[in-house]
Amino acid sequence: MSFDEYRKRVRFTLSDDDGDLRFRAFDIADAPECHGAAEILRQSLLGRSIAEVDTTEIACIPCSGEAQCVRAAADVIAEFQASFASRR
Numbered sequence: 001m002s003f004d005e006y007r008k009r010v011r012f013t014l015s016d017d018d019g020d021l022r023f024r025a026f027d028i029a030d031a032p033e034c035h036g037a038a039e040i041l042r043q044s045l046l047g048r049s050i051a052e053v054d055t056t057e058i059a060c061i062p063c064s065g066e067a068q069c070v071r072a073a074a075d076v077i078a079e080f081q082a083s084f085a086s087r088r
Contacts (some may be wrong), residue, residue, distance in 0.1 A: 033069075050084065
């Protein structure tokens with residue numbers, strides 16, 4: 001699967017209930033080879049402010065596949081950070 005195909009499979013929900021955009025859900029859909037990495041990402045991201053996420057660390061999460069999924073997740077998150085979050 002290509003990097004762009006993994007980008008299309010990154011799914012998450014953000015909420016600003018407390019005035020700060022926080023992850024409420026996260027998944028890498030239809031990528032069973034990335035189940036372990038998706039679970040680590042879920043545990044790491046849920047409840048966290050998108051502005052607090054270090055995408056360099058996200059990209060280093062181990063994956064049983066070629067790790068394109070975690071790099072794609074980091075890329076998508078960085079895109080949302082640039083659009084919706086100011087880093088503190």
